Amino acid sequence: MSAPTANWSYPTAIKFGPGRVKELADHCKAAGITKPLLVTDKALASLPITAQALDILDAAGLGRAVFSQVDPNPNETNMEDGLKVYRAGGHDGVVCFGGGSALDLGKMIALMVDQPVSVWDLEDIGDWWTRANPDTIAPIIAVPTTAGTGSEVGRAGVLTNSATHKKKIIFHPKLLPVVTICDPELTVGMPAFITAGTGMDALAHCLEAFCSPHYHPMSQGIALEGMRLVFENLPKAYATPTDIEARAHMMSAAAMGAVAFQKGLGAIHSLSHPVGAVYGTHHGTTNACVMPMVLDFNRDAIEEKITQAAAYLGIAGGFEGFKARVESLRTELGIPANLTAMGVKAEDLDMLTDMALEDPSCGGNPVEMTRENTRALFEACM
Numbered sequence: 001m002s003a004p005t006a007n008w009s010y011p012t013a014i015k016f017g018p019g020r021v022k023e024l025a026d027h028c029k030a031a032g033i034t035k036p037l038l039v040t041d042k043a044l045a046s047l048p049i050t051a052q053a054l055d056i057l058d059a060a061g062l063g064r065a066v067f068s069q070v071d072p073n074p075n076e077t078n079m080e081d082g083l084k085v086y087r088a089g090g091h092d093g094v095v096c097f098g099g100g101s102a103l104d105l106g107k108m109i110a111l112m113v114d115q116p117v118s119v120w121d122l123e124d125i126g127d128w129w130t131r132a133n134p135d136t137i138a139p140i141i142a143v144p145t146t147a148g149t150g151s152e153v154g155r156a157g158v159l160t161n162s163a164t165h166k167k168k169i170i171f172h173p174k175l176l177p178v179v180t181i182c183d184p185e186l187t188v189g190m191p192a193f194i195t196a197g198t199g200m201d202a203l204a205h206c207l208e209a210f211c212s213p214h215y216h217p218m219s220q221g222i223a224l225e226g227m228r229l230v231f232e233n234l235p236k237a238y239a240t241p242t243d244i245e246a247r248a249h250m251m252s253a254a255a256m257g258a259v260a261f262q263k264g265l266g267a268i269h270s271l272s273h274p275v276g277a278v279y280g281t282h283h284g285t286t287n288a289c290v291m292p293m294v295l296d297f298n299r300d301a302i303e304e305k306i307t308q309a310a311a312y313l314g315i316a317g318g319f320e321g322f323k324a325r326v327e328s329l330r331t332e333l334g335i336p337a338n339l340t341a342m343g344v345k346a347e348d349l350d351m352l353t354d355m356a357l358e359d360p361s362c363g364g365n366p367v368e369m370t371r372e373n374t375r376a377l378f379e380a381c382m
């Protein structure tokens with residue numbers, strides 16, 4: 001099988017397949033966007049894939065501009081700078097082009113063009129999103145260049161509050177892109193450690209959704225098949241960056257992870273969010289680092305489910321076999337085996353524990369997270 005090409009409409013319109021970025025201008029026009037602001041990050045802005053996307057917009061006569069002041073783990077200053085460019089340029093839509101950082105920041109710009117409330121009032125808590133004026137949210141087209149976060153099919157963006165160093169999940173139903181272009185050729189140039197970390201983020205989404213106790217059989221099925229795609233294709237994409245078929249399957253797995261995690265996330269993400277916010281570590285790499293320890297932490301609640309998953313995935317040895325597979329994948333991908341190796345300091349563990357317990361991902365963890373067991377989990381990760 002070569003890399004698949006397909007048009008999907010779940011959960012939004014997904015134009016999937018190699019080379020499909022060429023359709024970018026057509027989709028802008030169809031969405032009523034005549035003057036897109038392309039939001040990307042500083043490193044991507046100088047790469048040929050970004051020049052190619054801009055050429056496509058230029059050839060169609062769309063009056064585009066670029067905003068690339070996007071940090072990894074983007075913050076509200078990036079958003080405010082982007083909003084100034086958006087408003088000054090009279091733009092009428094956002095093309096989010098990049099990894100999760102650029103996608104999320106582009107979504108925040110689209111959301112906050114003209115809102116009566118602060119972005120922090122739109123955190124993914126209860127019905128806070130109803131505080132926003134939906135009519136001023138700009139249309140979003142997403143073009144992922146990593147295969148991990150799934151932000152391209154999600155209705156949330158992660159924004160770091162640079163004053164408090166807390167990562168906040170900002171939610172609105174209209175943050176779902178009107179069209180997503182999943183072109184695996186765009187992911188070929190990712191640095192190897194980003195291929196590894198983003199791919200493990202997709203696995204973390206599928207695994208945590210699968211283990212979450214909430215009732216959502218549709219997500220359960222998607223999460224299981226998403227895990228299969230990661231186990232089979234991430235080592236191939238890492239070893240042979242030009243393997244377009246493996247890259248395509250990883251793009252599917254990333255989107256599936258984000259679809260699945262409406263069922264819930266868990267301790268992997270609630271630990272990883274504060275670590276990323278405080279130390280600036282890569283999100284997916286941090287998730288992968290703590291994944292085996294979180295499996296142990298949740299063992300009593302998930303052993304049966306993981307044993308079923310292992311059988312489907314062709315992994316021998318039930319829970320232990322599954323955990324060993326995660327550990328060997330982590331080693332194969334060159335991901336640190338503990339948080340100490342990622343720069344986390346023992347003296348920060350109390351603060352990180354407090355922050356983890358505030359993270360909304362805690363709510364989806366199959367074992368209740370308390371101050372005592374979360375602190376012990378952090379220690380086990382060091």
Ligand SMILES: NC(=O)c1ccc[n+]([C@@H]2O[C@H](COP(=O)([O-])OP(=O)(O)OC[C@H]3O[C@@H](n4cnc5c(N)ncnc54)[C@H](O)[C@@H]3O)[C@@H](O)[C@H]2O)c1
Pocket residue numbers: 041042043044047071072073074098099100101102104145146147148149150151154156157158186187188189190191194197198201258283284
């Ligand atoms: N919205 C969501 O649902 C969601 C889910 C998970 C994570 N996130 C967030 O997404 C962010 C992480 O996103 P990410 O893991 O995609 O990393 P990223 O967007 O921070 O990108 C990592 C690095 O890879 C580079 N890069 C990206 N694509 C490239 C390519 N094709 N070629 C060469 N270099 C490339 C970027 O320039 C950057 O330096 C975090 O802020 C995380 O919290 C959001």
Ligand SMILES: [Fe+2]
Pocket residue numbers: 149201204205269283287
């Ligand atoms: Fe994630």
